[in-house]
Amino acid sequence: MKFVDEAEVRVEAGDGGNGTIGFRREKYVPKGGPDGGDGGDGGSVYLEADENLNTLIDYRFERFHRAERGQNGQGSDCTGRGGEDLSMKVPVGTRATDIETGEVLGDLTRHGQKLKVAQGGFHGLGNARFKSSTNRAPRQKTNGTPGEIRNLKLELMLLADVGLLGMPNAGKSTFIRSVSAAKPKVADYPFTTLVPNLGVVRQDAQRSFVIADIPGLIEGAADGAGLGIRFLKHLERCRVLLHMVDLLPTDLSDPAHNAKAIIQELEKYSPKLADKPRWLVFNKADLLLEDEVEEVAERVISELNWEGPVYKISAFQKMHTDSLCRDVMDFIETLPAPEEQDIEEEEVAFKWDSYHKSTLAQESELSDDLDDDDWDEDDYDVDVEYRK
Numbered sequence: 489m490k491f492v493d494e495a496e497v498r499v500e501a502g503d504g505g506n507g508t509i510g511f512r513r514e515k516y517v518p519k520g521g522p523d524g525g526d527g528g529d530g531g532s533v534y535l536e537a538d539e540n541l542n543t544l545i546d547y548r549f550e551r552f553h554r555a556e557r558g559q560n561g562q563g564s565d566c567t568g569r570g571g572e573d574l575s576m577k578v579p580v581g582t583r584a585t586d587i588e589t590g591e592v593l594g595d596l597t598r599h600g601q602k603l604k605v606a607q608g609g610f611h612g613l614g615n616a617r618f619k620s621s622t623n624r625a626p627r628q629k630t631n632g633t634p635g636e637i638r639n640l641k642l643e644l645m646l647l648a649d650v651g652l653l654g655m656p657n658a659g660k661s662t663f664i665r666s667v668s669a670a671k672p673k674v675a676d677y678p679f680t681t682l683v684p685n686l687g688v689v690r691q692d693a694q695r696s697f698v699i700a701d702i703p704g705l706i707e708g709a710a711d712g713a714g715l716g717i718r719f720l721k722h723l724e725r726c727r728v729l730l731h732m733v734d735l736l737p738t739d740l741s742d743p744a745h746n747a748k749a750i751i752q753e754l755e756k757y758s759p760k761l762a763d764k765p766r767w768l769v770f771n772k773a774d775l776l777l778e779d780e781v782e783e784v785a786e787r788v789i790s791e792l793n794w795e796g797p798v799y800k801i802s803a804f805q806k807m808h809t810d811s812l813c814r815d816v817m818d819f820i821e822t823l824p825a826p827e828e829q830d831i832e833e834e835e836v837a838f839k840w841d842s843y844h845k846s847t848l849a850q851e852s853e854l855s856d857d858l859d860d861d862d863w864d865e866d867d868y869d870v871d872v873e874y875r876k
């Protein structure tokens with residue numbers, strides 16, 4: 489099955505219910521006054537992060553999602569029922585973007601986190617609301633406002649602490665197999681990995697980190713060569729990148745050249761990603777004599793002008809992999825905790841926010857302007873007494 493990490497959906501919040509015009513008509517209660525109730529608010533649409541999901545594939549097949557409309561108001565001051573909200577479950581790590589505006593509405597990074605993506609319409613006001621000292625029998629009401637409609641792009645960003653970067657065949661999947669319980673396919677041909685894999689590396693009962701294995705990059709990836717660079721977005725939130733360099737590529741290509749190509753593609757894709765902490769990891773050290781490993785590594789380091797951390801491992805034979813993981817764990821722990829973005833239940837800009845205020849303000853200006861002569865014959869000199 490194809491791994492789906494992107495989906496486009498249309499979300500429609502419910503419209504607000506309309507207000508209604510009504511007057512109390514009851515035996516022995518002459519001129520009972522206005523009693524048209526307000527409508528109910530329309531339901532909003534939310535995304536909710538669920539750690540039990542790991543793909544957006546369902547949203548490929550079900551594109552339309554609608555929350556309930558608010559009911560209209562009724563007589564006897566009955567307010568219409570509010571529409572039910574709609575909650576759409578998405579995997580942790582999903583980002584929602586408005587396709588029309590390009591605005592990122594938010595990232596769902598924690599289980600249970602909710603993000604409002606379409607605001608339900610506001611309820612309309614019943615005529616009882618428009619009663620004032622100058623207008624005892626108002627015939628105004630307002631309609632509910634339409635619910636928001638958005639076309640959303642959902643993208644699943646894998647949340648990994650560590651990202652593996654490198655040419656095809658460098659041994660990225662072999663590495664994640666040896667240090668975690670993840671078992672991605674490993675084979676001696678390029679582009680074995682077609683979809684990103686995540687593995688959890690456990691140091692001890694309390695300490696662990698998540699590592700992401702993504703498909704290999706090749707020269708020209710930024711221009712679409714190979715599988716392109718679209719998978720690099722999975723590394724955007726990693727804290728450290730491990731750049732895996734094959735010490736002895738089977739195609740006899742030059743490790744230094746390969747390493748440079750990867751760095752260039754990375755810089756082309758995103759300078760921000762290229763600025764992330766990055767460690768150089770030479771792999772397949774078991775294929776060479778120790779001196780040869782040193783020699784190749786030194787040459788690559790000097791050609792890259794590399795000054796960062798360097799490791800020489802054999803993913804296959806688990807040589808020095810434990811110490812690498814220990815260092816990664818320690819490094820992650822020294823970093824400040826990732827900023828807790830307080831985006832829970834974040835309100836998205838809602839154009840109707842001032843709707844009620846402005847209609848009521850307008851109406852009260854209007855009724856202030858009314859002369860006594862304009863009074864409806866239903867009007868009273870005394871306040872209407874409401875009795876049931």
Ligand SMILES: Nc1nc2c(ncn2[C@@H]2O[C@H](COP(=O)(O)OP(=O)(O)OP(=O)(O)O)[C@@H](O)[C@H]2O)c(=O)[nH]1
Pocket residue numbers: 654655656657658659660661662663673674675676677678679680681682702703704705771772773774775801802803804805
């Ligand atoms: N001798 C030796 N072979 C290794 C080592 N690591 C990986 N290999 C071999 O190299 C080949 C490629 O390994 P993968 O782990 O599939 O490489 P990859 O980087 O995930 O490749 P793509 O998924 O195609 O990008 C396989 O035949 C592995 O068995 C190692 O440390 N030593």
Ligand SMILES: [Mg+2]
Pocket residue numbers: 660661662673674680681701702703704
């Ligand atoms: Mg692989």
